[in-house]
Amino acid sequence: KEDFPRCYSEYCNNHPFASSELADLNEDPQYSFFFESCRLLRNMPDLPLDSFLLKPVQKICKYPLQLAELLKYTDKEHSDYPSVLEAMDIMKKVAQTVNERKRRVENIYFIGKWKRSVDNWEGDDILDSSSELIHSGELIKISKGHAQERHFFLFDHQMVYCKKVSVHSNHR
16 A cells, blocks of 8 residues: 555556657567567557556546545445545545645656756766756846846755856857
8 A cells, every 4th residue: 555656656657658659669560560469469549559448547537536426325324435435535635645745756857948948067966966847047146246137046055146148149
């Protein structure tokens, strides 16, 4: 029970990579023939394998709602009531875990993309100490009595500022 939320979350978060890998494999006629043979041997519907792999990802948010609806119509004295209640709680945790991990993966991807857009980066890899961009915006930096317009990025464990990109310049 304890590992289920983690396993389901990993499955959902890895699905895009698995789909990409499957698409690459389907380019090879041997693999596509193998997948189709397996489908036919099991009398499965005429759907691509990826559509079956996507179902758990699509259903994750529906399970807690369906279990809540089932719980609403299950008598509290019925022997299944505690199991349905537990299943609903577990699936809520799974959905929360999936959403949280997805948000973290997206944040890390965004930070990596952001870092690649900064020319002449100096310093440690930003992903070594931060995993979330909290806020960014334009500020005026005062240095030795001079005002300098800068773009600031507040991450969860550090703050970075950069020169603004000029339309007529390649400096960032």
